Amino acid sequence: MAELLHRLGTFAARRAWTVISAWIAILALAVGGFLVGFSGLSSSFDVPNTASGKVIEDLEKELPAFSGGSGTIVFHATDGNALTDAQRAAITDVITTARSLPDVSDVIDPFDTAAQLADQQKQIDDGRAQIEAGRAQAGSGQQQLDAGSAQLAAGQAQLDAARAQAVAAGADTAALDAQQQQLDAQRAQLEEQQAQLTAGLTTLDQESAKLEKGAELLGYTDGIRVVSGDGATAIANVQFTVPRLELPQEAKDAVIAHFTETPIDGVEVAISTDIAQGIPEILGVGEALGVALAAVVLIVVLGSLLAAAFPIVTALVGVAIGALSTLAFSGVVQMASVTPILGVMLGLAVGIDYALFILYRHRKQLLQGADVRESIGLANGTAGNAVVFAGTTVVVALLALNITGIPFLGLMGTVGAVSVLIAVLIAISLIPALLGLAGTRILSRRARERAAAAAAHPVAAPAAASAPAAAAAAPSRSGQAGASDGPPLTRRALREAATGSVATVAADTGSTPTTSSRRAHRGPAVTPMPTWRAALTVLVATVALLVVAIPALSMRLGLPDGGSEAADSTAYRAFTLTEQAFGAGVNGPLLVTAALPEGLDDDGALDARLAVARELAAQDDVVTVAPVAISDDNRLAAFQVLPAEGPNSDSTTELVRTLRTLPPVDGDIPLGVAGQAAINIDISEGLADVLPLYLLVVVGLSFLIMLMVFRSLLVPLLATAGFVLSLFATYGAVTAVFQWGWFASVLGVSNPGPILSFLPVILVGILFGLAMDYQLFLTTGMREAWAHGAAPRLAVAQGFRAGRTVVTAAALIMIAVFSGFISSEAVIIKSMGVGLALGVLFDAFVVRMLLVPALMHLLGGAAWWLPTWLDRIIPNVDVEGSALERRHPSHVGV
Incomplete structure (x- = not known):
């Protein structure tokens, strides 16, 4: 590998414009791929085969209207007073027009919802009044029937007495028989009326029971409000037609623009993080400042503006290629918004560092009087070899993220690995090309003078001038000899290399002593640290x-909610306004599904839903349970559960776990839990x-x-x-x-x-x-x-x-x-x-x-x-390229 990199570095230095042109072409291809393939990023994350994912799949089949993504728009009166009628009308208007936005299935008007809840309560109250009136009317009818029955009984007694007298006297009873028929007809009529009255009372009882069940269900929703108690805050819920993970950023942006670009006098509008969390910028002021600080470090270490510019420029080229290439595949795979940013982070950092390693080695060799092109090849074969190895470890570690089985995490690792690989390739090819063009200009004027002096007065040691390189030809303690690459060093030379010769010190400090200075001063010796200090x-x-x-x-692990956003962001404002006006749990509602038994009629489904609601409401830290929907076949019911605290609280986490471990309600109604907090x-x-x-x-x-x-x-x-x-x-x-x-x-x-x-x-x-x-x-x-x-x-x-x-x-x-x-x-x-x-x-x-x-x-x-x-079995990895140094000495002073 070291020999190959030496050849590559030498070639790049000799054919610099060819290499530079090749990288410009690669950058152009990346730009073209981005223009063709970029289709947007996702601000959501998902782990496949989760409990909440199964619930979403069931909703997509049975209740598709509730499987789409959602978010909230918070309206708040800036003066803290109740929203005026004019403000409410303006809010309703902007909500109505929002229903036609792309991928929006509905926007729930909070004032309509509040009115509907009030109407439902009024219907229950009216139903109770009607039932009571029916019971009163039935009671009056019963009294009349009882009076009629008493009259019939008295008439029957009189008729029976008259029949007895007539029979005793042998008189004709035909007239009495006619009267009996009349009494029987009246009795039958009374019995029919009694049956009707009894049936009516039974119906009233059934209706009353059904009404009370409905009232009980409605009672569990008392904690759900969309207009605050003081009337100053209202929440509109935006429902989308596609699931959260598939919702395009354009749809969110359209909602944000619609509600923010239509101001309402005296009303503040804040948008929840489900909608407002967009794609963060890849490069900003902070990132530019970080690169500027890196440039300062490079100038201090390398001593030249030109030399310091090379790592910055090549890192930016690598970042551009990596980021644009990554984004070009966003139309093929679902890509989270942080994925290219991770690549940018790593591309900038390792791109600058890897270029620095090669530049630093090349600079030291130049200061010792080495030829420019030979020094470039040697630096690429030694420091570049270490760069390749180091970069490989980073790439392998990042690619190993794919073993987690989590798609978005594996993709992040792959993108990061690609960015590091590009940084390595640029370091070992583009950096040598730039160094070949620059020649000795990467050194300051004073450093060039020192390099010229070193070339005129060559040092007896090899150009690498490090202890390992100086002794590379001697037999090693690991049993591997380097004698075949050169004559063995004398015992004195080996001792000097081991104790920190003047060449070693010069290489580290970046200075090259003259012949006279070498006679006068051999440089500070390197000594081990005291053992007590090591301990x-x-x-x-x-x-x-x-x-x-x-x-x-x-x-504790979690995903950021609106409370984690910047204090001046609309998502943070929506989170805090909602918590203040409606309670912390409204920011993290749970969606609970109940799989009902097959064959239930409407009454049976109502009983089952009520049983589920009772079970949910009985749990600790549950504020409100609202039955929100049931499928047409009465097989799947959905409930909204408001926890006592926010989505990232310990109590909400424990509540989700508790609900998931509950046995089936009534023995045959299993529950599922979804919602943002559960996800x-x-x-x-x-x-x-x-x-x-x-x-x-x-x-x-x-x-x-x-x-x-x-x-x-x-x-x-x-x-x-x-x-x-x-x-x-x-x-x-x-x-x-x-x-x-x-x-x-x-x-x-x-x-x-x-x-x-x-x-x-x-x-x-x-x-x-x-x-x-x-x-x-x-x-x-x-x-x-x-x-x-x-x-x-x-x-x-x-x-x-x-x-x-x-x-x-x-x-x-x-x-x-x-x-x-x-x-x-x-x-x-x-x-x-x-x-x-x-x-x-x-x-x-x-x-x-x-x-x-x-x-x-x-x-x-x-x-x-x-x-x-x-x-014996471990392969010998010459990471530092010592063998290469022996085969290609830098010819100091030649």
């Missing part, structure tokens, strides 16, 4: 990271379930890769343990900020709440790859120094000295770029920026530059122990 460093660093990680023990819970729990598996895969991958690179058992264990420490410290810091509210006002966190559900998984993948970058650029130098003669603890100091400048600069650039995203108004982007910036801070400066070197100092030679049998 103290390990103790302090470990305790500090563990303390920072403490908040992670209480970390958030499903996504968060799904991501929490896959986090341990993903962490295990990534940590295992980390160990295997470092085992191959460092040929040691303990070094990979130390690096992996350090990664886990920095990761959990990052979790703790993020929890303290976004959940506990520490420094919330400084970072623009309006309403602390649960941590973004997929942030822990994303941080694992990204920070793992970046941690391996820093580990690689620091520890490989330590291993090479040890393998070629340096004492173990001295090798740690030498390797740290050789890599500290570039790793410090790279980490500062990462932090600057990631911090630029903290200014985003979208809490999703803000939390990712904070998490990544803090993660790099903890891992680069605490773990890689303090903890790991101190631990390796304490371990001494044991740090590099590897069983012989394992040493």
